[in-house]
Amino acid sequence: MESKIEDIxxxxxxxxxxxxxxxVNDLYNRKSLDLIxxxxxxxxxxxxxxxxxxxxxxxxxxxxxxxxxxxxILPLLFIVPAIYSQIQVRRHSQPxxxxxxxxxxxxxxxxxxxxxxxxxxxxxxxxxPITILATSCMxxxxxxxxxxxxxxxxxxxxxxxxxxxxxxxxxxVLILVLLTAIFGDKIYHWDVRIMYGKVLDxxxxxxxxxxxLRN
Amino acid sequence: xxxxxxxxxxxxxxGIIIKICRAYTANQQDFEDYYQEVCLQIWRxxxxxxxxxDWSTWVYRLSLNVCMTLFKRKRxxxxxxxxxxxxxxxxxxxxxxxxxxxxxxxxxxxxxGEVDKAVILLYLEEKPYGEIAEIMGTNxxxxxxxxxxxxxxxxxxxDGIEN
Numbered sequence: 001m002e003s004k005i006e007d008i009x010x011x012x013x014x015x016x017x018x019x020x021x022x023x024v025n026d027l028y029n030r031k032s033l034d035l036i037x038x039x040x041x042x043x044x045x046x047x048x049x050x051x052x053x054x055x056x057x058x059x060x061x062x063x064x065x066x067x068x069x070x071x072x073i074l075p076l077l078f079i080v081p082a083i084y085s086q087i088q089v090r091r092h093s094q095p096x097x098x099x100x101x102x103x104x105x106x107x108x109x110x111x112x113x114x115x116x117x118x119x120x121x122x123x124x125x126x127x128x129p130i131t132i133l134a135t136s137c138m139x140x141x142x143x144x145x146x147x148x149x150x151x152x153x154x155x156x157x158x159x160x161x162x163x164x165x166x167x168x169x170x171x172x173v174l175i176l177v178l179l180t181a182i183f184g185d186k187i188y189h190w191d192v193r194i195m196y197g198k199v200l201d202x203x204x205x206x207x208x209x210x211x212x213l214r215n
Numbered sequence: 216x217x218x219x220x221x222x223x224x225x226x227x228x229x230g231i232i233i234k235i236c237r238a239y240t241a242n243q244q245d246f247e248d249y250y251q252e253v254c255l256q257i258w259r260x261x262x263x264x265x266x267x268x269d270w271s272t273w274v275y276r277l278s279l280n281v282c283m284t285l286f287k288r289k290r291x292x293x294x295x296x297x298x299x300x301x302x303x304x305x306x307x308x309x310x311x312x313x314x315x316x317x318x319x320x321x322x323x324x325x326x327x328g329e330v331d332k333a334v335i336l337l338y339l340e341e342k343p344y345g346e347i348a349e350i351m352g353t354n355x356x357x358x359x360x361x362x363x364x365x366x367x368x369x370x371x372x373x374d375g376i377e378n
Contacts, residue, residue, distance in 0.1 A: 005320055005369055009339040012317025013230075021229040022247045030255055198262070 028210060032102035035206060036109055039199050043089055046195060047082050054078035066141050074138065077131055088116055103210040110207060113200075117192065124188035128180035136173040140165070224261065225254055228274045234340070235275070237312075238324050238332050239282040245289075253281045268349070275342070276350045279333045286329060323372040331365045338362050 012018060054075040061071035092112050152166060153159060160167040180187060192200075225232075236249040256277055264273050311318045324332055330351070337347040344362075348355035 005366065005373075006339065008314075008316045008320045012312055012314035012320070013234075015313045018312050018314065018317070019230045019233050021226065021233060022250050030251070031258065034255065034259065 028206075029102045031206060032106050035199065035202055036106075039113075039196065039203070040089070042196055042199065043085065047086060050078040050082035050085075054082070061138075064141070064143055066138065070134070070137050070141060073134055077127075077134055081127070103207070106203065106207050106210065110203060113203075121185045121188050125181055125184035128184045128187055129177045132173065132176045132180055136169075140169070220258065220261075221254070224270070225257055225274075228271055231271065231274055231340070232278050235278040235282055235333075235336055237321060238336055239286045239329075241325060249282055249285055252285060253278045256281050272342075272346060272350060275337065275340075279336075279350065283329050283333065319373060320369075323369050326372050327365065327368065331361070331368070334358065334361055335365045335369065338365075 054077075057078065058071065058075040061074055066074070092109075149166075162170050232250060232253050236246050236253065240246040240249050257274065260277065264270065312321070324335060327335065334347060334351060337350060342350070344358040345355045347358050351358075
């Protein structure tokens with residue numbers, strides 16, 4: 001070997017055409033598939049979490065000896081949205097090959113996703129208040145409630161009651177129910193941002209990018 | 216990846232990616248696959264980039280990791296016998312640089328073990344030992360000795376190619 005490897009390296013890369021980047025033909029298709037896969041993976045994690053909470057709360061209800069109607073309603077609060085989401089995702093699942101390009105594929109997915117979020121936003125106005133009510137019932141029916149009530153009534157004999165429930169408990173619950181009914185849509189959007197914010201931004205970014213490339 | 220992202224964050228560093236991908240691939244098809252995979256990984260992971268290091272250092276690290284992973288995967292798929300540090304893969308080269316000496320050097324580099332390959336590429340790119348050690352996740356003191364050994368080995372391979 002005559003030249004030092006350092007010289008061969010430097011000299012070799014001085015030539016034009018030594019560093020020609022390959023065309024990135026398939027990159028957008030792969031990125032689109034990758035992104036949608038990530039969103040679907042997040043859906044799955046979300047569903048698993050819902051089923052897990054349903055099972056956990058069912059076990060908790062049995063352990064705490066909640067009334068049967070409450071032990072049924074509490075897990076349903078997680079199971080119903082999980083099944084609803086699963087049906088929506090299954091109905092949508094379309095392979096990319098059905099579309100002529102990744103732009104159409106992403107556009108269609110984005111529209112479907114926006115429609116799903118819109119429907120869920122409407123449902124959120126009912127879902128959150130119901131959840132608050134169910135959680136309050138859970139607290140109300142928790143073991144040791146009688147003893148606490150007795151102590152409360154001993155120290156505050158003139159405590160106002162509504163149907164046997166102290167006003168100090170019923171009032172905050174009522175306020176929370178009202179607030180979640182009014183701001184349910186905002187809470188839902190905030191919820192979605194926490195879980196899917198990053199990937200949804202990437203989806204918008206990728207669609208904008210593909211639009212730019214088409215123009 | 217926005218095309219803006221590709222043009223501002225990847226294309227200026229395409230040289231780094233090309234140099235690394237070429238060291239791990241012997242034909243154009245594989246090279247393009249590796250290049251695309253690196254670009255895709257940069258796009259996927261760029262949010263994890265912290266300003267603790269240079270963007271170029273990060274691109275080096277990521278490119279090397281992706282290439283090493285793909286290389287291992289390919290080797291395991293096609294060569295069932297476990298190989299030691301030296302990876303004698305058939306070099307049926309179908310892509311070349313305009314400079315013949317550089318092609319010979321790359322042929323020799325491809326015969327090195329995957330870690331040695333990465334170290335020598337960083338050395339040839341004039342990365343300081345400290346940065347090479349940081350990228351490779353090793354001690355800076357060992358790098359100098361290792362580079363000497365690799366250069367010796369490269370010289371031997373190049374002499375063999377020449378004769």
